[in-house]
Amino acid sequence: MKTYLDCLPCFFRQALGATRAATDDERIQREVMDAVAEMIPGFPLEITPPEIAQEVYRAVYRITENDDPYREAKKQSNEKALSLYPKLKRIVADSDDPLLTACKLAIAGNSIDLGPQVEQYDLDSVIESTLDSPLAYDDYPEFRRAIESASNVLYLADNAGEIVFDKLFIAELCRDRKLNVTVVVREKPIINDATMEDAESVGLNALTTVITNGSDAPATILSQCSSQVRQLYHSVDMIIAKGQGNYESLSDEAANIFFFLRAKCPVVAVPLKVGVGDAILKGGGNIQ
Amino acid sequence: MKTYLDCLPCFFRQALGATRAATDDERIQREVMDAVAEMIPGFPLEITPPEIAQEVYRAVYRITENDDPYREAKKQSNEKALSLYPKLKRIVADSDDPLLTACKLAIAGNSIDLGPQVEQYDLDSVIESTLDSPLAYDDYPEFRRAIESASNVLYLADNAGEIVFDKLFIAELCRDRKLNVTVVVREKPIINDATMEDAESVGLNALTTVITNGSDAPATILSQCSSQVRQLYHSVDMIIAKGQGNYESLSDEAANIFFFLRAKCPVVAVPLKVGVGDAILKGGGNIQ
Numbered sequence: 001m002k003t004y005l006d007c008l009p010c011f012f013r014q015a016l017g018a019t020r021a022a023t024d025d026e027r028i029q030r031e032v033m034d035a036v037a038e039m040i041p042g043f044p045l046e047i048t049p050p051e052i053a054q055e056v057y058r059a060v061y062r063i064t065e066n067d068d069p070y071r072e073a074k075k076q077s078n079e080k081a082l083s084l085y086p087k088l089k090r091i092v093a094d095s096d097d098p099l100l101t102a103c104k105l106a107i108a109g110n111s112i113d114l115g116p117q118v119e120q121y122d123l124d125s126v127i128e129s130t131l132d133s134p135l136a137y138d139d140y141p142e143f144r145r146a147i148e149s150a151s152n153v154l155y156l157a158d159n160a161g162e163i164v165f166d167k168l169f170i171a172e173l174c175r176d177r178k179l180n181v182t183v184v185v186r187e188k189p190i191i192n193d194a195t196m197e198d199a200e201s202v203g204l205n206a207l208t209t210v211i212t213n214g215s216d217a218p219a220t221i222l223s224q225c226s227s228q229v230r231q232l233y234h235s236v237d238m239i240i241a242k243g244q245g246n247y248e249s250l251s252d253e254a255a256n257i258f259f260f261l262r263a264k265c266p267v268v269a270v271p272l273k274v275g276v277g278d279a280i281l282k283g284g285g286n287i288q
Numbered sequence: 289m290k291t292y293l294d295c296l297p298c299f300f301r302q303a304l305g306a307t308r309a310a311t312d313d314e315r316i317q318r319e320v321m322d323a324v325a326e327m328i329p330g331f332p333l334e335i336t337p338p339e340i341a342q343e344v345y346r347a348v349y350r351i352t353e354n355d356d357p358y359r360e361a362k363k364q365s366n367e368k369a370l371s372l373y374p375k376l377k378r379i380v381a382d383s384d385d386p387l388l389t390a391c392k393l394a395i396a397g398n399s400i401d402l403g404p405q406v407e408q409y410d411l412d413s414v415i416e417s418t419l420d421s422p423l424a425y426d427d428y429p430e431f432r433r434a435i436e437s438a439s440n441v442l443y444l445a446d447n448a449g450e451i452v453f454d455k456l457f458i459a460e461l462c463r464d465r466k467l468n469v470t471v472v473v474r475e476k477p478i479i480n481d482a483t484m485e486d487a488e489s490v491g492l493n494a495l496t497t498v499i500t501n502g503s504d505a506p507a508t509i510l511s512q513c514s515s516q517v518r519q520l521y522h523s524v525d526m527i528i529a530k531g532q533g534n535y536e537s538l539s540d541e542a543a544n545i546f547f548f549l550r551a552k553c554p555v556v557a558v559p560l561k562v563g564v565g566d567a568i569l570k571g572g573g574n575i576q
Contacts, residue, residue, distance in 0.1 A: 005314075008321055009301035016293055026293075033296055033328065040325035045318070 001248045003045045003052055004267045011056045012036055014115055018060045018191065022069035032063045049267075050219030050245045053115070057190055057218070068189035070114055077112050077161025077192065078202050080123065088168055091131070099147075100140055102172035104130050107260050107279040109165025110158060110243050114192040115218060116264040126262075136263075136278030143258050143281060147173065150237040155183045156220050158243025158261075160198040166242065167204050174208070182209045182236075184229055188216040193245070219245035222253065244268055250284070257284045289536045291333045291340055292555045299344045300324055302403055306348045306479065310357035320351045337555075338507030338533045341403070345478055345506070356477035358402055365400050365449025365480065366490050368411065376456055379419070387435075388428055390460035392418050395548050395567040397453025398446060398531050402480040403506060404552040414550075424551075424566030431546050431569060435461065438525040443471045444508050446531025446549075448486040454530065455492050462496070470497045470524075472517055476504040481533070507533035510541065532556055538572070545572045
């Protein structure tokens with residue numbers, strides 16, 4: 001997906017949010033805003049939004065001398081999500097279609113995002129409304145068919161906290177299926193994206209294989225990923241990609257891929273004819 | 289009021305909105321965004337937001353070669369508001385406290401703003417909810433006392449469309465009182481702010497004196513105003529200032545002034561302990 005002009009003010013707003021999380025020094029905050037403003041004329045809109053966001057966040061981290069401003073927020077997200085885990089597990093087990101319920105919860109968990117979204121969210125109410133509503137973009141039947149014939153799945157995680165929902169989803173995927181699921185997290189902290197430390201802290205490694213992607217982009221930019229990740233991407237039967245960053249970076253790539261996300265802004269929502277905040281389960285690439 | 293770092297992404301977003309209203313040429317749209325980005329490091333945060341917004345919009349109008357991109361939107365706002373006028377007049381006349389109802393409607397009309405607000409609004413539902421709710425910031429008792437002893441009032445208008453609500457409010461103010469009300473509109477088109485053309489098209493001139501302020505700021509920046517406006521500002525018994533721009537530019541000025549606005553963003557809402565979208569009737573300056 002290309003970058004829209006609408007993304008430029010959003011990068012600017014995100015830079016301010018991350019800068020404030022990194023430092024209380026208003027002089028440094030202003031310095032970051034000016035630096036990001038000066039970068040804007042150099043951004044080609046032909047590249048994907050996360051490729052630009054990566055440059056913006058790198059500038060924030062360099063100038064504030066803080067390379068993980070959302071460290072504490074990520075920890076809290078993991079703890080909050082873990083506290084919900086037993087209840088969510090029961091909801092999945094008790095539902096008419098446990099796989100669909102686990103899909104919906106995986107999407108609801110994508111609300112834990114400190115990047116693009118403007119509106120505040122309340123996790124409990126997002127979970128409730130996502131479970132109670134049909135998917136706004138619904139390729140669940142195609143996903144269900146695809147998963148039944150898959151053996152090897154690459155699972156591209158998105159955010160801290162959200163990976164607890166991923167853990168629940170992966171447990172449900174593997175319950176009655178012989179699936180080999182490899183979860184990919186970011187190499188280094190970027191926004192509140194999940195890293196190996198987050199995966200370990202929520203016990204995802206005990207359930208399945210977790211690897212890092214070799215990149216600090218808030219997305220999966222294949223050219224930046226490790227050869228292991230790229231090889232898996234092109235060899236697995238199926239890819240599950242969580243979150244808007246992975247959607248933005250991979251929506252034009254050919255693959256047997258399914259995107260699970262909440263639409264965070266009109267740039268993604270409008271072309272898919274859904275509302276901001278809506279739940280999306282969208283097949284892409286080869287299944288189109 | 290000084291400018292906050294939060295205002296910088298907002299100027300950027302506003303520039304994009306105005307640019308898109310001015311031209312469909314994406315090359316020019318990008319040119320504007322880059323030009324605004326390049327201006328940002330030069331903005332001193334010690335000045336008020338509308339002083340910066342004025343520079344931003346001037347750049348938009350210069351680069352797009354369109355000095356009134358919201359001309360059609362303003363016309364439609366006036367027509368929509370005029371179509372509601374008879375109904376609103378009856379609501380005021382039938383209410384227990386017609387002055388309070390007219391105050392609330394004057395604030396509801398401030399939702400017609402194409403500048404800072406992010407969320408879309410539906411005018412009819414804003415009117416309904418404003419009438420049904422208490423004012424979130426409520427200096428109505430002070431305002432009521434002040435108006436009873438006033439003879440000369442300066443009324444600083446804000447937006448097109450909204451001036452129909454101002455007309456209704458001024459008619460109510462003058463109904464049983466010997467008041468001399470002078471309405472001030474912007475000298476030149478800026479965003480969707482009301483100019484003399486708008487005042488004439490909604491018949492405000494037939495009701496009271498209307499003058500222009502000598503400035504193209506989306507606010508009342510006294511140093512830019514005509515000597516007539518400045519003289520009136522310092523000599524009248526009372527000033528009524530509509531909208532967030534006038535609040536941002538005059539909240540630190542000494543005067544017997546009352547601000548009527550909907551809070552468009554957290555920068556204004558948070559310090560006043562109200563929510564975004566809330567109705568504010570706030571005394572300022574000498575009445576504090």
